[in-house]
Structure formats: structure tokens, C-alpha cells
Amino acid sequence: MKNISNHNIYEGTIYHKRFLPKKHDFKYNFYLLDIDVFDLESLKNRIFSLNKLNFMSLQSSDHFGTSIDFLKNIKELLKKFDLKATSKMRFITLPRVLNFVFNPISVLVLFDEENSPTHILAEVHNYNNGRVVYPVKLEKKNNSYFGVVKKDMYVSPFFKCEGIYAFELKYDENKLFIKIDLYEDEQHKLTAVFNSKSKPYNFKNILKIFLRYMFATFLVVTRTFYHAFRLYIKGLKIYSPRENDKIRRY
Numbered sequence: 001m002k003n004i005s006n007h008n009i010y011e012g013t014i015y016h017k018r019f020l021p022k023k024h025d026f027k028y029n030f031y032l033l034d035i036d037v038f039d040l041e042s043l044k045n046r047i048f049s050l051n052k053l054n055f056m057s058l059q060s061s062d063h064f065g066t067s068i069d070f071l072k073n074i075k076e077l078l079k080k081f082d083l084k085a086t087s088k089m090r091f092i093t094l095p096r097v098l099n100f101v102f103n104p105i106s107v108l109v110l111f112d113e114e115n116s117p118t119h120i121l122a123e124v125h126n127y128n129n130g131r132v133v134y135p136v137k138l139e140k141k142n143n144s145y146f147g148v149v150k151k152d153m154y155v156s157p158f159f160k161c162e163g164i165y166a167f168e169l170k171y172d173e174n175k176l177f178i179k180i181d182l183y184e185d186e187q188h189k190l191t192a193v194f195n196s197k198s199k200p201y202n203f204k205n206i207l208k209i210f211l212r213y214m215f216a217t218f219l220v221v222t223r224t225f226y227h228a229f230r231l232y233i234k235g236l237k238i239y240s241p242r243e244n245d246k247i248r249r250y
Helices: 070-080 203-212 214-231
Strands: 003-016 024-036 046-049 056-058 089-093 107-109 117-125 131-137 139-142 144-152 163-170 175-184 187-201
Touching: 003 203, 024 187, 056 117, 117 144, 117 163, 131 144, 131 163, 187 203
Parallel strands: 046 056
Antiparallel strands: 003 024, 003 187, 024 089, 089 107, 107 117, 117 131, 139 144, 144 163, 163 175, 175 187
């Protein structure tokens, strides 16, 4: 089977650790798709569709704008943040699986002419139908790219709506590493890490991913509620969402 090299599948582990006010951590296997936004048609095969029902699919309405034209939505979003589309842009996300999706975070990565990441647009969803997009300017330090942005949406009932997100990105054709640290009142509250290795996107590999992670998106939701219950038992303070945390911003 011929490989489709424009896209990648990154498979690895997700690790979460809360530091304050109570320590709590967990780890599980997971995957993300790394998509060339200029070549969406080559995603399609017998089990993967664009904007159509299938075993797996990418739905434009799940991300950014409202148009069925995914690239148009991206360009309009970039304009809102006074950014320009670049010749290389990658979208890192989860697809719909059996028409079910929940993306806690998807990331659009912009690259310069030297193939270095310059910005990420982090699209964050919560369980209250809220969505926000954070534009993050990246700076290179050693072999990683770093950026910070102010938090402005309710995500977890055990964290405030305000804070600072610090991003670290390592990206190449062999591996993907994304780390997000949350700070509240200058205290390190949470770290979340996705560490993975790549495999080419082709029918054989995406079929294996489908069979291996068929219920993974559902498990993301159930795990979240399970760990939220454990944190509740530990006595953590509960915060409530604001009205604008219940809408799709951008």
C-alpha cells in the first residue's frame, strides 16, 4: 500500500499531573492526526471521509468557523488575529470516530520559510459547549518552541477561568511532543504532555488506529468524569463557568 506522506499519525501517551491543591496524575495511550491543511482530499479512503459520515471523518464544523471549506475557515480565523496564512500549516487533532468527537484541544501550527514553527492557534473545547482559540507566538530555545498565553475559558471545575498557559512544542517527521503547563497566581497547578512517534498516514495504518482506539474518544470523556469524581472526593474547591464559557467563541 502506497504511503500518503502529506499527513502523519502520531501515536504515544498522554500524561496529566495536578500539583495543587492536591496531587493527582494519570497516563494513557492515545493518538493524534497531523494534517496538511492544503491537501485534505488525500485524507479520504474507505473508512475516512471529509464532512461525511464514515467510520472516521474530519468535519469542518467541528473546528474554527462555520463554512464547509476548512481552509477558508482557517484563513478567516488568522485574519481575526492579524496573522497571515503561510505556505506550510499543519492541523493536529482528533477525527470523528463513529460520528462521535470531543477535542479538548486541537492545534494549528504555522511555519516560516525555514520550516520552523512560528505560531500555534490552540483550539480548546470544554464540556459546557464552550470553545476558544488561543493565538500563541513561539520562540525557539534549544530544540523546542515555547509560548505563553492568558487563559480565558472555564475548562475544569477545579480551576479558575483565569491563569497562564505555557506551551512547549517539539515537532518533526518522526515525533511530536506537546506540553502545556497551567499557572494560577504564579503557582504551577497542572502539566499535560502528549509524547509520541509518527507513522505514515495510509489506509493500513489508519485502519489499525481505528480498531485500536475505536472507543478512545468516548473513553476520554468517561476518564474525565472519573478523575473529576476522584478530585471531588479529595475535597477540591469547585468553580462555575461564566456565560461566555458556554458558547463557541471564534
